[in-house]
Amino acid sequence: MAAGGRMFLVANWKMNMTRDRIETYLDALERERLSSMLSGTRHQIALAPTHVYLQDLSREVLRRGLPVKIFAQDVSSRSEGAFTGEVSVRNVLDVGAVGSILGHSERRRYFQETDADVARKTSLCLQAGAIPLVCFGESREERDAGETLRVLRHQVAPIVEVVTKAFRENENIPVYLAYEPVWAIGSGKNASCSDIEEVISTVLEGFSWPVPPCILYGGSVNLENISSLAALENLAGLLVGSAWLDPETFLDSVRALS
Numbered sequence: 001m002a003a004g005g006r007m008f009l010v011a012n013w014k015m016n017m018t019r020d021r022i023e024t025y026l027d028a029l030e031r032e033r034l035s036s037m038l039s040g041t042r043h044q045i046a047l048a049p050t051h052v053y054l055q056d057l058s059r060e061v062l063r064r065g066l067p068v069k070i071f072a073q074d075v076s077s078r079s080e081g082a083f084t085g086e087v088s089v090r091n092v093l094d095v096g097a098v099g100s101i102l103g104h105s106e107r108r109r110y111f112q113e114t115d116a117d118v119a120r121k122t123s124l125c126l127q128a129g130a131i132p133l134v135c136f137g138e139s140r141e142e143r144d145a146g147e148t149l150r151v152l153r154h155q156v157a158p159i160v161e162v163v164t165k166a167f168r169e170n171e172n173i174p175v176y177l178a179y180e181p182v183w184a185i186g187s188g189k190n191a192s193c194s195d196i197e198e199v200i201s202t203v204l205e206g207f208s209w210p211v212p213p214c215i216l217y218g219g220s221v222n223l224e225n226i227s228s229l230a231a232l233e234n235l236a237g238l239l240v241g242s243a244w245l246d247p248e249t250f251l252d253s254v255r256a257l258s
């Protein structure tokens with residue numbers, strides 16, 4: 001857990017939820033009094049729905065007084081203009097999101113996003129005042145070939161560059177990264193604590209960051225492993241897919257960390 005005992009807990013719903021399921025989810029958070037559950041902690045919660053639910057979800061968490069921030073799952077690498085079907089950083093901010101997940105491995109893998117695209121998106125977020133949560137991580141083949149740290153450095157280097165540029169204009173920029181090994185996502189096999197620690201120190205110490213990023217972990221986080229993962233020094237939070245599609249498991253996870 002990062003200094004101060006604060007964890008940033010982000011549920012990436014991917015393309016799974018519907019209006020009904022979101023309502024049931026929020027009902028559970030309200031009924032179980034998420035606010036009081038968090039009151040003795042410094043944890044922060046974010047939910048990341050698909051773009052179409054951002055506005056309703058932002059309004060609903062506000063109406064219900066839930067201590068929840070809203071993140072988009074992606075934004076365009078263009079700021080505005082004739083880009084049919086794209087959704088800009090400004091669009092997601094307009095409807096209540098405070099930041100966006102960027103460069104998730106599913107976007108890199110199925111939609112051919114490159115490190116350069118992810119860097120552009122990060123830069124647009126920082127310029128617009130949105131919090132970038134940039135994912136990076138190696139594939140099984142890269143890990144087996146002993147290439148993990150080289151691959152990660154390659155993914156993170158362009159982010160350091162845009163953060164450094166943005167920092168010259170605004171020293172208060174928030175930077176979040178999420179180490180999500182591709183082989184750990186949805187597989188039931190999480191990265192080991194020592195692997196995560198090695199990656200965190202490589203990313204923190206291997207670059208000259210103008211402001212140290214908060215680093216989260218994602219990949220098969222569940223009720224069995226959450227407490228040991230959260231105990232990792234320097235780990236600033238968790239980015240969770242499958243397990244947190246279920247509000248009860250999400251609430252049990254928050255309880256486990258409270």
Ligand SMILES: O=C(CO)COP(=O)(O)O
Nearest residue numbers: 012185186219220241242
């Ligand atoms: O991709 C993830 C979060 O962005 C992790 O997914 P799982 O928690 O389902 O492994």
